[in-house]
Amino acid sequence: MIVATAGHIDHGKTLLVRALTGVDTDRLPAEKSRGISIDIGFAYWRPEGRGLIGFVDVPGHERFIHNMLAGVCGIDLALLVVAADDGVMPQTLEHLQILNLLAIPQAIVVVTKIDRVDAGRLVQVEHEVRAALAGTQLADSPMMGVSSVTGAGIDRLREALARAAEVSRDEHARAGEQRFRFAIDRAFTVAGIGTVVTGTVFNGSIGVGDPLVVSPKGLRTRVRGIQIHGAQVERARAGDRCALNLAKLPVEAVARGDWALDEALDAPGRHVDVRLTLLPSEPAPLRHWALAHLHIGTSRAMARIAIRRGGSIAPGTSGWARLVLDRPLTVQHGDRFILRDHSAQRTLGGGTVIAAPAPSLRRGSAIQLATIEALSRREPEAVMAALLEIPDLAVDCGFVERTLNLNAGAADALYRGAGAVVLGRDRRVAIAQERATGIQARIVEHLERFHRRHPKAPGVVLRALHREAAPSLPHEAFLQLLRDLTRTRRTVSVVGAFARLSSHAPDADADSEEAWRIVEPILVQSGVQPPTLPELATSLGLDERPLRRMLEHRCRSGTLMRVARDLYYPKATLAVLAANAALVARCASRGQFTLAQYRDALAINRALATRILEFLDSLGITQRSGDTRRMARNFVPILGSAKPATDLRTAPGGRRRRKTAPAARPGGRARKRADPRSKREPLPA
Numbered sequence: 005m006i007v008a009t010a011g012h013i014d015h016g017k018t019l020l021v022r023a024l025t026g027v028d029t030d031r032l033p034a035e036k037s038r039g040i041s042i043d044i045g046f047a048y049w050r051p052e053g054r055g056l057i058g059f060v061d062v063p064g065h066e067r068f069i070h071n072m073l074a075g076v077c078g079i080d081l082a083l084l085v086v087a088a089d090d091g092v093m094p095q096t097l098e099h100l101q102i103l104n105l106l107a108i109p110q111a112i113v114v115v116t117k118i119d120r121v122d123a124g125r126l127v128q129v130e131h132e133v134r135a136a137l138a139g140t141q142l143a144d145s146p147m148m149g150v151s152s153v154t155g156a157g158i159d160r161l162r163e164a165l166a167r168a169a170e171v172s173r174d175e176h177a178r179a180g181e182q183r184f185r186f187a188i189d190r191a192f193t194v195a196g197i198g199t200v201v202t203g204t205v206f207n208g209s210i211g212v213g214d215p216l217v218v219s220p221k222g223l224r225t226r227v228r229g230i231q232i233h234g235a236q237v238e239r240a241r242a243g244d245r246c247a248l249n250l251a252k253l254p255v256e257a258v259a260r261g262d263w264a265l266d267e268a269l270d271a272p273g274r275h276v277d278v279r280l281t282l283l284p285s286e287p288a289p290l291r292h293w294a295l296a297h298l299h300i301g302t303s304r305a306m307a308r309i310a311i312r313r314g315g316s317i318a319p320g321t322s323g324w325a326r327l328v329l330d331r332p333l334t335v336q337h338g339d340r341f342i343l344r345d346h347s348a349q350r351t352l353g354g355g356t357v358i359a360a361p362a363p364s365l366r367r368g369s370a371i372q373l374a375t376i377e378a379l380s381r382r383e384p385e386a387v388m389a390a391l392l393e394i395p396d397l398a399v400d401c402g403f404v405e406r407t408l409n410l411n412a413g414a415a416d417a418l419y420r421g422a423g424a425v426v427l428g429r430d431r432r433v434a435i436a437q438e439r440a441t442g443i444q445a446r447i448v449e450h451l452e453r454f455h456r457r458h459p460k461a462p463g464v465v466l467r468a469l470h471r472e473a474a475p476s477l478p479h480e481a482f483l484q485l486l487r488d489l490t491r492t493r494r495t496v497s498v499v500g501a502f503a504r505l506s507s508h509a510p511d512a513d514a515d516s517e518e519a520w521r522i523v524e525p526i527l528v529q530s531g532v533q534p535p536t537l538p539e540l541a542t543s544l545g546l547d548e549r550p551l552r553r554m555l556e557h558r559c560r561s562g563t564l565m566r567v568a569r570d571l572y573y574p575k576a577t578l579a580v581l582a583a584n585a586a587l588v589a590r591c592a593s594r595g596q597f598t599l600a601q602y603r604d605a606l607a608i609n610r611a612l613a614t615r616i617l618e619f620l621d622s623l624g625i626t627q628r629s630g631d632t633r634r635m636a637r638n639f640v641p642i643l644g645s646a647k648p649a650t651d652l653r654t655a656p657g658g659r660r661r662r663k664t665a666p667a668a669r670p671g672g673r674a675r676k677r678a679d680p681r682s683k684r685e686p687l688p689a
Contacts, residue, residue, distance in 0.1 A: 005169040006204055006245055008060040008076045010103055011085035012093035016116035016152055018045070020085060021061045023152040024162060025049040029061040044075035044189065046202070046245065048233040051166040055173070056233060058245035069351075073102065073299040073342055074189055074260060078204040080172040080243065081110040081165070084142070088121040088149070092132045098351055101283060104140040105354030106340040110168050111145040113137070114161065119151040172243065179242035182409040183266035184208035184216070185336065186248065187301045191258040198228070199255045201264065202247045203302065206336075207409055208266065209241040210248070218253065219263045219334040220272030226251040261303035263334050271406055272332035273361025277324070277376055278341065280309070280355040284320035290352065291316050297348050298327060300341040300357070306330040307343070322355065324376055326362060335360040337379065337407045356380075359407055363400075371397055384408045388422040388434075396476040398433035401426060427481035429637075435477070443485055446473040448495060448505070455508045462560035463497075463504030487641070499562025519546070519554045527564070527574050532581065532608055537570035567619040579646030581606075581616055582625050582639035587648040589635045596632040606649075 009017040018041055022028050029045025041063040050056045062075035076082065082103050086096055103111060113133055118126060130147060137143045146164065150157035185206040194200050210216070214227050229249035230237050240246040248264060263269075282290050292315060298307040310326040317323040335341075335357050342354040358379045363372070371394060378390030387408065391399045405415045419426055424434040450472050454464050464472075470482045477485075486503065489496040497506045522544065527534050537555070541548045555572050558564040564572045573581075588597045588605050603613035617633060620626040625643075627636035639646075 005055070005080045005165075005172045005243065006058045006060065006078065007081045007083060007165065008079040009062055009083045009085055010072070010076065010099040012087070012090065012095040012099075013063070015085045015087040015090065015093070015096075017041070017083075017085045018061050019152040020083070020114060020116055020150065021045075021047050021059050023150075023155065023158050024165075025059060027059075029059070043071050048245075049162075049165075050233075051162065051169070055169055056244075057165060057169055058233075060245075069098070069344070070297075070299065070304055070348070072099065073304070074302040076102065076106060076108070077301045078187055078206050079108060081112065081168050082108045082142075084111055084113045084145070086113065086115050086129065086133055088115050088117045088126055088129050091129045092136050097136060100136060100140065100142065101285075101351055102342055102354070103142060105281065105283075105342055105351075107141060107356075110171065111142045112161070112164055112168070113142075113145050113147040115147065115149045116152060118149040118156060119154050179207045181411070181414060182207040182242075183269055183411055184210050184214075184264075185266070185269060185409070186210070186216075186264040188218075188258060188262045188264060189260050189302045191255055191260070191262075193255040194249075197249055199250045199253045199258060200247050201250060201258055201262075203245070203264075205240050205242050205244045205246065206301075207242055209239055211239045215267065216248075216250070216264045217267045217270045218250075218258055219265055219270045220332045221257065221262065222270060222272075223253060223257055224267075225253045225264075261301070263301065265334070269336070269406060269409065270334065271361055272334045274329045274332050275362040276327040276329065276333070276335060276360040277358040277362040277379075278327055278355050279322060279358055279380055280317060280325045280343070280353060281322040282317045282319050282353040283351065286319040286352060289316035289318045295346040296352055297344040297346070298329065298333075298341060299344065300333065300335055300339055303333055303335075305333055306346075309343075317353075324358075324373075333360075336409060338382075363403060379407065384410065384414075384418055385421060388418050388424070392422055392424055392434070392436040392439075398427075398435055398477050398481060399424070401432035401434055404434075427484045428478060430480065431478055433478055433481050435481075440485060443474045443477070443482075444489055447486065447489060447503075451496065451503065451505045451508075455505060462557070462562075463499065463502035463508070466498070466501055466503055469503050502560055502562065519551065520558060523551075523554070524563075524574075527572065528577070531577060532606055533612065534571065534573060534577075537572070565619075568615045571615060575643055576646065578616075578619075579639065579643035580649065582620060582643055583646045583648040585617070585620060585626060585633075586635050586639070589633075596629075596634050598632055602633075 009021060011017055018029055025047040027047035029047050030041055041061060043063065045061040047059040047061070048056055049059065060075045060079065062072040084100060084103065086092060115126065115129055115133070126149060133147065137145065148157055148161050148164065150161055152158070185208065186203050187206055188201045188203045190202045192200055210227055210230070212227055212230060216225050216227060217223065218225060227248055228251045230240050231247040232240060232244055250258070250264070290309060292309070292311040294309045296307055296309060298305050306329070308328040310328055311317065312324065317325070337357055337359060339357040340354065341357065343352045344350065345352055358376055363375060374394045375391065375397070378387055378394065381387045381390060388404065391397065391404070401415070404410070410418060419434055423437050425437050425440040426432055426434050447469065450469060451464060454461070470479055474482050486496065486498065490498055494506055497504055523540065526540065535543065537548060537552060541551050555564060559566050559572070563575060565575055565578055567573050584605060585602060588602050589595050592601060599610065599613055599617060602617060603610055606613065617626060621628055623642055624637055625635065625639045626633045
């Protein structure tokens with residue numbers, strides 16, 4: 005459990021921590037000389053037979069409120085310290101407001117210096133404190149009087165802390181199942197060890213040797229060692245305060261405000277959707293585009309507050325807003341934050357992060373407002389159920405898993421529990437089972453209507469069918485629902501770029517059938533290098549226009565595929581060409597091959613190889629990146645099963661490479677190879 009102090013300057017916070025733990029948390033020379041805390045300090049105490057309790061001592065002076073805010077992030081319990089002789093003071097109230105806005109789960113009010121006052125004064129101070137706590141989440145917090153000098157009440161406070169540690173254990177167990185997040189509050193270097201960072205584990209666990217990313221800078225590193233309370237350990241878990249030794253990372257690259265976290269959570273952004281509460285003490289409403297200091301975790305940044313349609317948030321009320329930051333930050337759904345005015349003189353309010361980075365939805369749209377409302381719910385199950393109910397929204401699985409900090413197992417369980425259908429591979433989306441069934445029903449209804457109106461047509465173009473049946477669904481997800489109709493239910497057939505009911509057979513006239521019986525063998529036997537349309541028309545003595553119509557009809561039926569304007573390939577030949585591309589990719593370094601490698605493998609010219617690969621790109625089978633390509637998806641569902649040519653130098657219709665001619669001298673003829681016999685001595689006459 006992590007405990008933080010809070011309260012006015014000189015109310016005995018540091019002395020109280022020393023009385024509880026025996027550790028003086030003032031470590032800076034300036035703190036020693038001035039007798040006040042400037043930065044956060046740390047101490048540990050292990051109750052007998054119980055877990056370790058870490059203490060964060062925060063400065064009480066108003067000038068160091070930013071350090072106080074860094075210290076109270078991620079704590080389990082707050083000790084609100086009030087001196088019996090002074091009573092409630094300005095920083096007592098501001099620290100109380102901050103604890104309330106951060107929704108600290110547990111708190112104990114500690115009245116210190118009771119050895120300096122009589123019983124009457126003590127009762128008066130208790131009444132002052134209760135009046136200040138009224139209306140806050142800490143209103144029912146227990147209150148204890150102590151003297152750090154005489155030791156009065158210290159044992160009773162220790163027992164209360166030990167009991168509270170048991171309560172926080174369940175929360176840590178749940179957070180421990182998430183991906184790792186660690187808020188850095190200090191970074192320094194140790195001779196012979198390297199860069200060390202200290203902070204609090206918010207979520208998950210980490211072990212020695214595990215990889216990490218320092219965010220928002222995106223620096224990759226590895227954990228070389230872990231220390232908790234000066235002892236080397238193998239793992240640190242949610243709720244632990246620890247030190248991490250990071251490998252191959254200069255200390256200048258890390259600072260307070262950074263996060264060390266799982267790579268999947270490294271998504272910094274400058275737009276954060278929040279639920280914001282303005283303090284009742286504010287004299288005026290918070291207006292659109294107001295400037296404020298944002299404190300979240302151990303980070304701070306300047307933020308503009310964007311309120312919907314130029315509205316405002318009245319004192320004592322809450323509303324949705326978007327924070328536009330001056331620099332990218334890495335924050336998480338559910339994180340609490342504090343806003344202070346642009347001069348950093350007073351606390352304005354605070355709230356909860358709903359989504360970060362904010363989803364790219366049109367501001368003010370019904371989908372955006374419904375999404376924000378769904379994400380405002382506390383439990384992942386409630387969030388997912390609400391998202392699935394939003395009409396026309398395909399829930400982005402990557403966004404949900406990152407936002408809710410779900411590992412793969414937790415995400416799968418969440419989708420199953422919500423009755424969601426997960427679609428797609430590169431970009432996965434989830435929709436309700438009822439919606440998936442409805443989309444498939446609309447596909448069949450649309451095809452039935454189309455066939456009644458166009459009985460001779462080969463089918464509906466896939467893109468058009470997608471727009472008609474499920475325009476809000478990504479194309480890859482739509483195709484997966486369509487494949488379920490073709491493979492499992494067998495009610496729909498997909499031929500090339502067309503979809504039709506399996507029971508529908510498109511008509512073709514007799515002349516086209518006769519022409520196809522002549523053309524098909526030519527195209528099949530030509531293999532890799534089929535004749536172009538003009539060449540085909542010339543060789544057969546046919547007019548190009550009816551020949552093109554016949555070939556296009558065959559393309560719509562799925563028998564042929566047009567690779568370029570006048571270049572048609574049988575589907576089976578393209579499957580062989582795709583299989584050869586897969587073979588070249590397997591033989592290439594890291595699965596990335598060049599146009600030249602593919603050209604040489606098939607012994608064809610560069611122009612033809614370019615047309616073939618660009619067509620495979622358009623089908624999504626290959627994917628180009630600069631001068632190289634890789635296999636992006638399995639070609640079999642698109643083109644059918646095929647094996648590559650057994651000899652990569654040839655393919656159906658291909659040609660063998662010629663031997664390379666001897667190199668020619670610049671400006672001259674090719675140099676002949678010297679005859680070794682020419683070096684012999686001439687025979688005697």
